[in-house]
Amino acid sequence: MxxxxxxxxxxxxxxxxxxxxxxxxxxxxxxxxxHTSGLIVEQVSPNAxxxxxxxxxxxxxxxxxxxxxxxxxxxxxxxxxPTNDTSAAEPGRKRPQ
Numbered sequence: 001m002x003x004x005x006x007x008x009x010x011x012x013x014x015x016x017x018x019x020x021x022x023x024x025x026x027x028x029x030x031x032x033x034x035h036t037s038g039l040i041v042e043q044v045s046p047n048a049x050x051x052x053x054x055x056x057x058x059x060x061x062x063x064x065x066x067x068x069x070x071x072x073x074x075x076x077x078x079x080x081x082p083t084n085d086t087s088a089a090e091p092g093r094k095r096p097q
Contacts, residue, residue, distance in 0.1 A: 038086060047071045 034041035040052045049069040067080035
């Protein structure tokens with residue numbers, strides 16, 4: 001039995017790994033689109049927003065709490081609403097563009 005060269009295996013690995021990259025990758029720079037003392041909304045993709053509200057606790061002080069808003073056309077889904085009614089109502093005053 002003779003040893004087969006590793007060249008075909010290496011070539012297959014190289015081809016497989018080069019197919020994993022996108023020819024043109026577009027990046028989205030996250031940006032804060034809304035900011036008050038009680039709520040921060042950061043756009044992390046064209047249709048996704050991370051919101052951060054704050055909850056005052058006895059043991060840990062002012063704790064940040066994150067959630068997510070995803071929009072599609074004229075609809076939006078909110079995952080994990082802000083920590084209080086005041087913060088939850090804030091984005092209604094200014095809708096993210």
